[in-house]
Amino acid sequence: MKFTFAPEARPLDGYTIKRAIHRGGFGEVYYALSDAGKEVALKLLNNNLEIELRGVTQCLNLKHQNLVTIFDIRQDEDNDHWVVMEYVSGRGLYETLRDYPKGMPVQEVLNWMTGITAGLSFLHDRGIVHRDLKPANVFRDHNAIKVGDVGLSKYISESRRSAQTQSVGTVYYMAPEVARGRYGREVDVYALGIMLYEMITGTVPFDGQTTAEILMKHLTADPDVSVLPKKLRPVISAALEKDPDKRTKTVEEVDRQFRLAVAGENISAPVPLTAFASAAPVQSVDAQRRSHEDTVVDIEIHPERTTETNATKNAITSLGTYWSALPAPLQWVIGGAVALLVIESGMLRPVAVGGxxxxxxxxxxxxxxxxxxxxxxxxxxxxxxGEPPPPQRTNQPAMAKDARPARQLPPAELAKKxxxxxxxxxxxxxxxxxxxxxxxxxxxxxxxxxxxxxxxxxxxxxxxxxxxxxxxxxxxxxxxxxxxxxxxxxxxxxxxxxxxxxxxxxxxxxxxxxxxxxxxxxxxxxxxxxxxxxxxxxxxxxxxxxxxxxxxxxxxxxxxxxxxxxxxxxxxxxxxxxxxxxxxxxxxxxxxxxxxxxxxxxxxxxxxxxxxxxxxxxxxxxxxxxxxxxxxxxxxxxxxxxxxxxxxxxxxxxxxxxxxxxxxxxxx
Amino acid sequence: MNGSACRKYMLWIDGVGAWQLCVGESFVIGAPSLDHESADIALLANVSRKHATIQRNSTEWRLYAHQPTSVSGRTIADSGVLRSGDQICLAERVKLGFRTPCALSSSAVIDFESDHRPSHSLDGIILLADHCLLGPRRDHHVWCSEWPEMVVVFHQDGELRCRSKAALSIDGHIVCDAGLLRHGSVLTSEGLRFRVEQVE
Structure with a gap:
């Protein structure tokens, strides 16, 4: 991972960058200390796009224990915008999900859900839709759950639409109506539904090889709720309703229904819920795949749903990938055999010419x-x-103390995971x-x-x-x-x-x-x-x-x-x-x-x-x-x-x- | 059993977190002090300035309790052996995890299990015995999930050094064998970067 700023850089007066935290959907995030020693997170907003900062300004003074506090928005010497915000230590929902590849225990799900619901409910009550709710935006600082990127979501969605760089990670939680440009609070309900599904089962309901494939599933496929505990199925199904008008209306309602469904329930009984409690959590292949590479050939989560066409498609794809998967020596052996066949069948001349x-x-x-x-x-x-293409980030060598690095515009969407x-x-x-x-x-x-x-x-x-x-x-x-x-x-x-x-x-x-x-x-x-x-x-x-x-x-x-x-x-x-x-x-x-x-x-x-x-x-x-x-x-x-x-x-x-x-x- | 023998470093690791590296034979756990020398592991907690000491003998780690301390539920009267996976509990409320994740190294990792922390955010503390491993595997002392290759940090002749299979460079200079990590050194390689600070 390459970052624009080196440790000890001071892009904003009064703050010293100590380390990079991650590269988010629309910019880099750094851990920095103020001159007095206050920990903050500095988020650099990509400036190669038209900035819509009004949304952020609106949310600048929102205070809620379940929202990551934004302290200020500042501009550096290069006129780039930085969001100065609360630093949240601890493992976020994204990391926690990786620890539970087969699903979290219900108590854990409830903890996360309570915090997320409270934060979202506060936002919705003020007429603000988050729009970009996903595990990577939910954090836990000690026991407090905090929803991040509040007010930036408009900025994010705008930049994402114009940059057309949607990565797979951003569409896992995207409600179907977003494709039609509809952003009501129902999109947050939907995202919460997907996150609950993922927390319980360890996998997202709609996965795929390409962004379009996932979008298509959001639009057309029904989530496989059979892997959920029986009482939770209607709750999740209602939250994942395709039609926003038929969907559960509010996040509080999802929360209420969820609690009702798990109350009195032997919560350790259903399969997905018992999977927890391994002392050393392992990273599932699936989680690894989603976190590191989306380039591998997709494996259907629910094989019974695979249609015949899909099966044929997979067969062809696997045949195609088979050759490259073969070890090099074997490729030579097979190649040699083919060559021999060519020679023996008198095709030497055309093949040689071709070669x-x-x-x-x-x-x-x-x-x-x-x-x-x-x-x-x-x-x-x-x-x-005729605009020049955005320059590619190059390897940023370690910089001398306090050195101001030559700024390069980061790619709009180079999500970390x-x-x-x-x-x-x-x-x-x-x-x-x-x-x-x-x-x-x-x-x-x-x-x-x-x-x-x-x-x-x-x-x-x-x-x-x-x-x-x-x-x-x-x-x-x-x-x-x-x-x-x-x-x-x-x-x-x-x-x-x-x-x-x-x-x-x-x-x-x-x-x-x-x-x-x-x-x-x-x-x-x-x-x-x-x-x-x-x-x-x-x-x-x-x-x-x-x-x-x-x-x-x-x-x-x-x-x-x-x-x-x-x-x-x-x-x-x-x-x-x-x-x-x-x-x-x-x-x-x-x-x-x-x-x-x-x-x-x-x-x-x-x-x-x-x-x-x-x-x-x-x-x-x-x-x-x-x-x-x-x-x-x-x-x-x-x-x-x-x-x-x-x-x-x-x-x-x-x-x-x-x-x-x-x-x-x-x-x- | 004095903390003064301990040298402390901060590792600011991009994309991973902030880790404190303690080099020495014994490490004092306690509250920070404005007037006196702070404990090696200084926690903002209602504990004594010198609450307990972790010491490494030739084969094992031992905890010496100076104030009420228990290890995985066992009250420590004077001293007790620490095993990987133990939970150290100070003054009933402060909980620290103790583990030696790597079979090849006796270096230990202290995790914060209650919400008591030093005065600034730390993801964990490494008590360096021989060497510590920063890398992509969960059994490395610092799990850097996205790193392509492991980096070994070790202490030799009073100085902190590092080595890796990957091509490392420190402050822009390519490291041939083992690189010397000084205060302020920035180590970079393909896909990784961290800065070392010596803490006074």
Whole structure:
């Protein structure tokens, strides 16, 4: 964890920072001592966003034993705002939950709930909604429970909406209506309900791999209350009601119902409640996952709810992750076996050619990256109006005593415990028209350079292309194929759509590319004998009305069309082109495409189709599309464009996005 | 059995907390004093200035009671052995946890179990016997859950030093083997940072 200020720094006159406490949702928090020795927490508000401090000012003089007291709001020399507030020692609810991975004893839950309810009730009574209630915002100083970030919540929610950097951690407790921009006190009731559920069972009711997945569950899924003690089920269910109008009205009511349900109850009887009392509390895998990494593949909490589609999805995902999970030596063994198979089956030549192209393409990768980074005016998540992107925090070396560190704007949301979710090409997201158009045009123009590079590599490293005219032919077809794949894929990006129909569309476009590939040699006056190395099997083959082989030893137009149609439909090309693909250039992806090309070409070989050329094309196209298609580094991935927060009237409402996410996930 | 032999340090650990490190053979527990030397473990509590002393012998930790003290319910008349997991109770109200979390080290950790604390917030006190471990495991003396690697702090030739598998730097200088921790030293490594202060 890196922090802007070093120990002993004095950003505000009168206070000396002793240590960093944590990095919260919207800024860094430090433990500091005043010159007289008073302990305070200093919260640095990110200033790269428009500040809404009125909410904080309103709450500045609120006093309640269950609220973290705000002493003052100050500005430092750099005009950054700091909230000076009460330092709360002791373990917060977040840490305490980690100690009880299977749920807390009821008495403990009651202690927390009493404090939270009193604090919230005080706020609600004054017309203030907390909006950002979560375990990381609830503290315990000795025996006093204190709710923090009061009055900052408006600031938080505003900044979060504009920064579009919601991390998974912030949505676990988010009421469904928040997606529609409704922030009544019911959102606090909902958050309290989620926290109670988590305190009792040790897990949140709605978990998922991505923010959108969790949001979707908030919107659509019913919480699994079967793991709760029977009498508590209706209480939690009512607090977690989707419709805010049907939800339990007040936090006091939740508190009252909860007490009533557990009163007289043998509270140690239900399974989740007996799990406590281990002398050495352990950290559950689940808690660890939520606390450290949200990048692992999600495991369903309630397997019985897993639908068949989900099961298939998981199977595919696990298959995909399986390879990377294999130990490196085993990967070599398997790789070797595949290589042997390739050699034995006479595929050595196309694979070798492919390997060389892949290597050459990879060598050119660094060069291209530099170029594309500059040449790509719009990447998802970077500002669209020409503002420089927020600088990334760099390693802050230890600073000399009293040294004023060079200020760097911290990322808006780099929550300590939660990391952003994994976004894949299947993640539904909003991409503005302008952004999409720029992306398409950049990718298409980039593919010119990439196709030239790859063709040059093929020309110089293999004897596949005899002269410059052949190289021009190869390059032209590669580029045309890349364009044909990039344009629809970029149009599909972020949208849901089923794989089958996309494959059909690409296959159809492949027919066109095949037609051009078959006719172009005539216009370029290319010696077909040299290029296609006419297959010796010169017998005619007519399939229905289609002449697959005319006996001349050269492939027919139909043969070309079939090749490209097949090549375009056997791979999910849009995954190689999507901005959210795993990495800009994946050798494995290119090699798999090569393998597919080899298979398709070798099937068509009997109709005099040049197998080496076909396989090389497959690899070259894959290399070109990956090198040229716009790519967003994982850390910059956002679900919405930075400067246009989701509006109900915008391109898509959160609800629609969530629906899309569901669809795309089930298709993935 | 005088606290004067004890050297005290504060470890201000980013993202973790404030820990007091006591180096010596015996450690006095008592109330702070404005006129006299304060106890090594000085608690804002209604206890005597020199209420009890924890001492390390070659193989064990012993508690010497100077005022009413009990250990895990047993009243200590003169002295008693401390075992990991014991609760020390001073003047009936002040409760301290005693543990030696790490099997590889005899250094002990004092936790605050009642709400009595020193005059400023502390997360715990380490009584350094040989070395203490700050790291990502729960059986380290200071549990730093987010740290990628453990840091060993030890006392050698009258000075505090540290060592780690991770590349450490102290005040910006890279540490090759064992780094010397002076008053005001800031130790940094990938994902961790703490400052050492010697307490007078």
């Amino acid at each position: 060389m192209i892949g290597g050459a393409a990879y060598l050119g990768y660094q060069l291209l990256t530099t170029f594309t980074r500059e040449g790509q005016p719009v990447e998802h998540g970077t500002p669209t109006n 939660y990391r952003p979710a994994v976004y894949t090409p299947a993640t539904a997201r909003t991409i503005s028209r302008r952004q999409r158009a720029t992306d398409v045009s950049t990718s298409v123009s980039m593919s010119l350079a990439a196709a030239a590079l790859v063709t040059t590599a093929v020309y110089f490293t293999t004897d596949l292309l005899a002269d410059v005219a052949q190289a021009v032919y190869f390059g032209t077809i590669t580029m045309l194929a890349a364009w044909t794949l990039i344009v629809p894929s970029k149009l599909w990006e972020g949208r849901s759509g089923d794989s089958f129909s996309r494959r059909i569309v690409l296959g159809g476009l492949g027919l066109g590319v095949g037609l051009v590939a078959a006719l172009l040699p005539k216009y370029l006056l290319i010696d077909r004998t040299a290029l296609f190395r006419g297959n010796s099997s010169a017998h005619e083959y007519i399939l229905g009305r289609v002449n697959m082989a005319d006996g001349s030893g050269f492939p027919t137009i139909a043969c070309f069309m079939l090749f490209f149609a097949a090549l375009f439909s056997v791979r999910r090309w849009w995954w190689q082109i999507d901005s959210f693909r795993k990495s800009r250039f994946r050798v494995s992806s290119a090699l798999f495409t090569l393998l597919m090309g080899v298979i398709v070409a070798s099937v068509l070989q009997q109709y005099a189709f040049p197998d080496s050329l076909g396989a090389t094309w497959a690899l070259a196209i894959s290399a070109v599309v990956q090198l040229s298609a716009g790519w967003t580094p994982p850390e910059d991935r956002r679900l919405w464009p930075l400067n246009s927060p989701p509006q109900p009237s915008a391109d898509a409402t959160p609800q629609q996005m969530v629906n899309r996410e569901v669809t795309s996930l089930t298709q993935a």
